[in-house]
Amino acid sequence: MSLTLAPVCDAQAPIARVNPVAKLAAATVISITALVAADWLTPLLLLAALIAAVPFTGIRIAELARRLRWLWFAAAAVVIVNAVFAAEQTGRILIDFGPLTISTGALLDGTAIGLRVCVAATAGVLGFATTDPTDLADALTQQLRAPARFTLGALAALRLLPLLGAEWQQITGARRARGLEGGWNPVRRVRLFASTMFALLVGAIRRAGRLAAAMDARGFDSEIPRTHAREQRMRPADWVVLAGALLVCGAAIGVSAAYGVFTVFN
Structure with missing residues (x-):
């Protein structure tokens, strides 16, 4: 059992230099979009966009796979459980072996849930693996005015x-x-x-x-206004990352709607 919170990426990578608040907002927007969409295509497109962004994070592939392996394993387990124990088996029957029955409808529904888990997990790992905790704390107090x-x-x-x-x-x-x-x-x-x-x-x-x-x-509990040794600012590149996340989410929803599969989770 080992825990590490230090960034595991190249500090000069484009996404590694983005303001932590911008990365947190982008990951939140992508995760919420994936969780709200009930179809399988929207989270699949979002996951593809996250994978395409990996080269810009500076994270080593082996390290990223190590951090994601259990999360993706949990997503695969979610797919299997939802496909096997679905309340209703719709569509064409794929497996019919005694009490075990899996249909295309149940498998698609389970895959959609698993993909949503993958998107949320991948977005979170990419965000925190490229962010120093001290920079995140500075950004929260300076940009979001957190206590x-x-x-x-x-x-x-x-x-x-x-x-x-x-x-x-x-x-x-x-x-x-x-x-x-x-x-x-x-x-x-x-x-x-x-x-x-x-x-x-x-x-x-x-x-x-x-x-x-x-x-x-040491006076950390005092109400005296604090100063910051390292100033965090929202630069144009940070707004570009946030706008890119919104654009990707809009494009994924648009493509899913064009194919007629987009539905909202309720």
Whole structure:
């Protein structure tokens, strides 16, 4: 279990230099469009646009695949579950094997849901993998006027997430050295996982209390207006990225409507 929040892209890549608020807004617009559309073509076009934007993010393909593998696996599971357990099997029957029945209508509906999950996951990963958490906090307080107390607290919590991964490895390593392993026994593995999570939770709560006291002692809880060491501004390129996201969403909806498959989720 490892966690890292540092950008994994080339810092000079075009999208990596975009204002974090603009990237957050673009990812939000694309995700909302994919979640609102109930057809399969709209999220498919949005996913194709996100994949086409990958070379401009500066993210290594291997690193992007590593971050997306479980999310896309979950999307595939969503497709299978919705196709198998659909309330109604419509269209042509593809599989009819005893109690297992899958039709084209159920498969398309499941694929549409899975594609929406893929779009939301990919947009989020591309946005956060190209953004430094400190730059995001600066942009939230400067562009969106988010409360400094909330933003700084969230930033401190995000900075502590990698420590959870390191502490997880320490706990599991120490227990393995004492011979505490689950082996092939699923019940023992579940109990060991639960106890490790409890130990990690206790340590995280203690660390959070110490961090809160330290931040209060340094005046982070004061109501005095704060200054910023690094100024974040919305440049023309940032507005272009946001406008491009809106254009892509409009084009995807337009193409789906032209093919007569566009429907709104309700």
